[in-house]
Amino acid sequence: MTLSFPAAVFRGVDEPLQIEQVDLPDGPPPGEVLVELAASGLCFSDLHVLRGDWPAPTPLVLGHEGAGVVRAVGAGVRRLREGDHVILCWTPSCGVCRFCASGRPSLCDEAKAKASRHVMPDGTTRLRQGGVPVHSYIALGTFGRFVMVQESAAIAIRRDVPLDLASLVGCAVTTGIGAVINTAKVEPGASVLVLGCGGVGLSVVQGAALARAATIVAVDLDPEKRQLATTLGATHALDGADANLQGRLTELGAGGGFDYAFEAIGAPATTDVAIRSLGKGGTAVLVGQVPAGVTVPIDPLLISDQERVIRGSNYGSARPVVDFPRILDLYARGVINLDLMVTERIPLEEINSGFDAMRAHRGARTVVEFDHGLARASSM
Helix, strand or coil, X not given: CEEEEXXXXXXXXXXXXXXXXXXXXXXXXXXXXXXXXXXXXXCHXXXXXXXXXXXXXXXXXXXXXXXXXXXXXXXXXXXXXXXXEEEECCCCCCCCCXXXXXXXXXXXXXXXXXXXXXCCCCCCCCEEECCEEEEEHHHCCCCECEEEEEHHHEEECCCCCCXXXXXXXXXXXXXXXXXXXXXXXXXXXXXXXXXXXXXXXXXXXXXXXXXXXXXXXXXXXXXXXXHHXXXXXXXXXXXXXXXCHHHHHHHHXXXXXXXXXXXXXXXXXXXXXXXXXXXXXXXXXXXXXXXXXCCXXXXXXXXXXXXCEXXXXXXXXXXXXXXXXXXXXXXXXXXXXXXXXXXXXXXHHHHHHHHHHHHCCCCCEEEEECCHHHHCCCCC
């Protein structure tokens, strides 16, 4: 017996995703769980694959930001039960490598060796089409109704938060808030620059507000995103196309520059702006992901002379099993806002239009709903 369902399949660079039937085995293998997804967010990392920025095997079910309900558990699974609401995590961790042991599961050796190649720990895929293997993006593949994942890739959460909102915590929200709280450890009263106000950038804004930064300057090309950034905590919102942008940043940077600058786009130009906008002792946090092979020139003397810091942040330096529930607790208490993060909800069949909106830099986050009732279900 197999489980058959439609999924958005990547077949080639710059080609539309194809809605095709794929199959999963009837029951999960030992250490794995079957999850019925309620919703999945569209992320720029998926677009990197579609554009050919990052090499990926085909056929491949894209998607890595999802939430749903556990429908079956394999032998040996101890942390999850049928019926649990879960958020998927795209850094399934082994729990024993030196990075896992030191509290940095996003750098897990096993995840790098297997999940980043879009296969399971045994080196194979779970999805099939007529016996032909189909890869799952980062060992998740959330652009289909069901997924088979490692136990460590599904984090149990409270049931009183709608699953479409919870799905955002699987990537954008954790990446952005975590970059502020975990990676940079922004102090109260600091000045913060945020370049890019998509799902990740808006989460950085909320993280900076949560950290009680005194000045939060958000920069984006889209006026609606700038307005949203202000609503979510930015003290200033600037047009990225303003010819005098650097001058405005100089005016707003306390003491000659910003204490922290977060690049949340993944572009060489904005990476350069982030580094140049720092004050003495400031930290630039690179959150956005650039195409493979892209480099950015820096002035080493400026970095050393002014003790500036350039830091990378992968998945917000998060410990998903700890941070996912914490973020949802903050939402439930009204401390952060997830509702405003969703710009549009679409069915799977309209997924290509969602990526068209992303290419045009419209909206914060588009969410695919597989089942509206399940996506909005909660016990609130």
